[in-house]
Amino acid sequence: MSECCLIPAEKLRWNCDPELLNFETTEELPDFNDAIGQKRALRSIEFGLGVDGSGFNLYISGETGTGRNSTIASILNKRAKNEPKPHDWVYVNNFKDSDSAFSLDLPAGMGSELSSDMKELVEAFRTDIPKALESNEYENRRAELLENYQSASNELFQELEKDAEKLGFSLQRTVSGLVIVPQKAGRNYSQEEYDALNAKKRIKLEKQGKELTDKLNDVLRKVREQEKSTKEALSQADRDLGMSCLGHRLDPLREKYNGLDKVLGYLDAVQEDILNNLDDFKPQSTQPQIPGIKVPRQEPSFERYQVNLLVDNKLTEGAPVIFESNPTYNNLFGRIEHVMQYGGVAVTDFTMIRSGALHRANGGYLVIDAREVLTNPFVWDSLKRCIRNHEIRIEDVLEQYRFMTMVSLKPEPVQMRAKIILIGTPWIYYLLFHLDPDYRKFFKVKAEFDSRVSRTAEIMHDYALFVASHCREEGLLPFHKSGVAALLEHTARMADDQTKLSSQFMEIADLIREISYWAKQKGCSVINGDDVRVAVEESQYRVNRIEERMQELYDDGIIMIDTTDSVVGQINGLSVISLGDHTFGRPTRITAAVYAGQDGMVNIEREVKLSGPIHDKGVMILTGYLGGTFALERPLSLSASICFEQSYDGIEGDSASSTELYALLSALSGVAIKQGIAVTGSVNQRGMVQPIGGVNQKVEGFFAVCRAQGLNGEQGVMIPKANERHLMLHQDVIDAVNAGLFHIWSVSTIAQGIEILTNKSAGERSAQGDFPEGSIYQLVDARLQEMANRMKEQKDKPKSRKHITGKKRQKSDLMEASKWE
Numbered sequence: 001m002s003e004c005c006l007i008p009a010e011k012l013r014w015n016c017d018p019e020l021l022n023f024e025t026t027e028e029l030p031d032f033n034d035a036i037g038q039k040r041a042l043r044s045i046e047f048g049l050g051v052d053g054s055g056f057n058l059y060i061s062g063e064t065g066t067g068r069n070s071t072i073a074s075i076l077n078k079r080a081k082n083e084p085k086p087h088d089w090v091y092v093n094n095f096k097d098s099d100s101a102f103s104l105d106l107p108a109g110m111g112s113e114l115s116s117d118m119k120e121l122v123e124a125f126r127t128d129i130p131k132a133l134e135s136n137e138y139e140n141r142r143a144e145l146l147e148n149y150q151s152a153s154n155e156l157f158q159e160l161e162k163d164a165e166k167l168g169f170s171l172q173r174t175v176s177g178l179v180i181v182p183q184k185a186g187r188n189y190s191q192e193e194y195d196a197l198n199a200k201k202r203i204k205l206e207k208q209g210k211e212l213t214d215k216l217n218d219v220l221r222k223v224r225e226q227e228k229s230t231k232e233a234l235s236q237a238d239r240d241l242g243m244s245c246l247g248h249r250l251d252p253l254r255e256k257y258n259g260l261d262k263v264l265g266y267l268d269a270v271q272e273d274i275l276n277n278l279d280d281f282k283p284q285s286t287q288p289q290i291p292g293i294k295v296p297r298q299e300p301s302f303e304r305y306q307v308n309l310l311v312d313n314k315l316t317e318g319a320p321v322i323f324e325s326n327p328t329y330n331n332l333f334g335r336i337e338h339v340m341q342y343g344g345v346a347v348t349d350f351t352m353i354r355s356g357a358l359h360r361a362n363g364g365y366l367v368i369d370a371r372e373v374l375t376n377p378f379v380w381d382s383l384k385r386c387i388r389n390h391e392i393r394i395e396d397v398l399e400q401y402r403f404m405t406m407v408s409l410k411p412e413p414v415q416m417r418a419k420i421i422l423i424g425t426p427w428i429y430y431l432l433f434h435l436d437p438d439y440r441k442f443f444k445v446k447a448e449f450d451s452r453v454s455r456t457a458e459i460m461h462d463y464a465l466f467v468a469s470h471c472r473e474e475g476l477l478p479f480h481k482s483g484v485a486a487l488l489e490h491t492a493r494m495a496d497d498q499t500k501l502s503s504q505f506m507e508i509a510d511l512i513r514e515i516s517y518w519a520k521q522k523g524c525s526v527i528n529g530d531d532v533r534v535a536v537e538e539s540q541y542r543v544n545r546i547e548e549r550m551q552e553l554y555d556d557g558i559i560m561i562d563t564t565d566s567v568v569g570q571i572n573g574l575s576v577i578s579l580g581d582h583t584f585g586r587p588t589r590i591t592a593a594v595y596a597g598q599d600g601m602v603n604i605e606r607e608v609k610l611s612g613p614i615h616d617k618g619v620m621i622l623t624g625y626l627g628g629t630f631a632l633e634r635p636l637s638l639s640a641s642i643c644f645e646q647s648y649d650g651i652e653g654d655s656a657s658s659t660e661l662y663a664l665l666s667a668l669s670g671v672a673i674k675q676g677i678a679v680t681g682s683v684n685q686r687g688m689v690q691p692i693g694g695v696n697q698k699v700e701g702f703f704a705v706c707r708a709q710g711l712n713g714e715q716g717v718m719i720p721k722a723n724e725r726h727l728m729l730h731q732d733v734i735d736a737v738n739a740g741l742f743h744i745w746s747v748s749t750i751a752q753g754i755e756i757l758t759n760k761s762a763g764e765r766s767a768q769g770d771f772p773e774g775s776i777y778q779l780v781d782a783r784l785q786e787m788a789n790r791m792k793e794q795k796d797k798p799k800s801r802k803h804i805t806g807k808k809r810q811k812s813d814l815m816e817a818s819k820w821e
Helices: 039-050 068-081 110-133 136-166 191-196 199-256 261-276 329-333 370-375 379-389 397-401 426-435 457-474 481-495 505-521 529-541 545-555 613-630 657-669 695-709 721-726 731-738 750-758 776-796 806-820
Strands: 058-061 088-093 100-106 169-174 177-184 308-311 321-324 339-341 345-347 365-369 419-424 445-448 452-454 500-502 570-578 583-595 600-603 639-644 677-679 715-720 742-747
Touching: 039 058, 039 068, 039 445, 058 426, 068 321, 068 365, 068 419, 088 110, 100 110, 100 261, 110 199, 110 261, 110 308, 136 169, 136 199, 169 199, 177 199, 199 261, 329 379, 365 370, 370 379, 370 419, 370 426, 457 481, 457 500, 457 505, 481 500, 481 505, 481 529, 505 529, 545 583, 545 695, 570 657, 570 695, 583 657, 583 695, 613 657, 613 776, 639 657, 657 677, 657 750, 657 776, 677 750, 695 715, 695 721, 695 731, 695 742, 715 721, 715 750, 721 742, 731 742, 742 750, 750 776
Parallel strands: 058 419, 058 445, 321 365, 365 419, 570 677, 600 639, 677 715, 715 742
Antiparallel strands: 088 100, 088 308, 169 177, 339 345, 452 500, 570 583, 583 639
């Protein structure tokens, strides 16, 4: 049985034949920028970018280093070149509401033109309007209006004064205004003279005074009406003057931006505001300065006529592709800046609105990291709101957390037409999918990058093209085809599969740099297979200090592992230790002890809380296997304990369950297990050995211990049959196998494994229900029968003495205590 389960050396590793590569060096190969072996992801990306509709944004899922960023960047850059340019976006002043601002979209390049046109327009007005205001024509018209107003007012007052003189009254100006006062001999009545008048005379004066006062009020009303009409006439004169300056400059702009209704509306608003504020264009008088204090000069501001160019796509080729590496709220959605003025007051206006990545990606594509989006405050919720409402709104997100509300600028939102692409790990994808109900509405397309790809001739050629492009871009040494073959073998080792290649291109690119470095140190001009193996060994040496220290513990006998002789109930199991940057295997002694009882299987690691749930499940499966194999006609009566010796850390996983079962069968049968064979593999209740992970590290870990203690030709590792394709062992292990000093067995069942470990037949139950005499299973069955008989005898054995009941025993104890007292 052991011979038929041996794995030949040629199956312990996939060796890439350099002759399969149709080139001598990578210098002969062209550049390559496509994704390698990611058909599923590429089809998903093509669909996500091509489909229109709400929520069809993409999530690029995959492990770091699988080419997610480079692939999506290459695809987007090619696609965007053939797409139309998006519009420019500008912010302009809202002349009716200073706390707001209007957003305008214009065809690409016209945003900057509008900004320049408005600057030229304001500069022209600042020159033309003052000149027009100082012209003789304007002054004459203004003087004429004022003169007409003055003459009409004087005429009204003169008529009133004549009427007052005829009646003996005078029109006089006092602090409270114009009044009608009675006179005597050209002077005002004194109080005594007025009081001395008879009643008839006084009543007459009062009646005449009231009539004159009414006429005075009529005159004042007419004067106010004339004043109002004069002001309107002056204002109309100013407007006519302004229109004479504005018309010939604004009309060309209206023609230029014809069809852009919001821009035309803005130009009308600019015209109205200028006509209403012509005084701002007049020369300003100099304000007096206070000695020792520099007071800023107050001049009219013309910034309200500026155009804030938010997004300028004038030089953009096709649709924009924006990669935002730091997606904070302000970087994504924009911000409103403030300026400190004299007196410590922070002010802002529409010219201080700054764009975010979403504004720049509008009409194109925005690529952001999912983890960064989730870790930055307010970003995720704001992004979902943006997608839901199809608009980009610049807000002060801290406003809701302040104790008092502050007046701030609230710009009009910008309409959003961008495809959002999140890049993240599968863990973040499923986290969002299950915990955020909005996620599946807004990111409907998933493009998943695999960490390994199938090894085909086409894929191998693509890897060679990747190596050639990388070496050419970074000025590295070219690879000989033997070097590429060795690199492909290493990527298969990274994938732990002879039929797969790793797609962790970030690690592969780093390894290519290291290989080039070590080759240059040797003075090579071309990289061959030996250079690749040297670089791999060097990279392992930098991180394997802990592995070497543990190997010293095995060498010194501190961690006890036997690699010779045979022992009952003892076996060498294999485990994997992962330290983040380095993973290695190590053997562990596993022992089993059985004794009569009904406690069942006792997992010592579980009792001291050092085992995980998966390991506990594996131990419980052993009970199912023993019961299904040996307890068909009688109950399983045994107590057994299983222990990982010298293990002081937590244990997880079921890869040692078959190993524990072998130790248990050895302890029950009394047949010793070869200590030169280490075992790995999980088992099910039917006794079938199941595949495990880390098979290469486990084999190499035990080989290192055997080599240190001395290879004798009887040592080796037994693995599950399904793990044969995962073997990519180091060359020193394969050399030892070729020399007959080390062996690798693969088994499918527990029966096959126990035969290799003990050199005894496992045995198969006959039609009568018996196992062959002397077989492992017959010995186990006999031992279990023996323990069951002993348990039955123990139960049937008569009691030697009469037990005292609880109450009698209590009474007896009390009597005994009182006697002693």
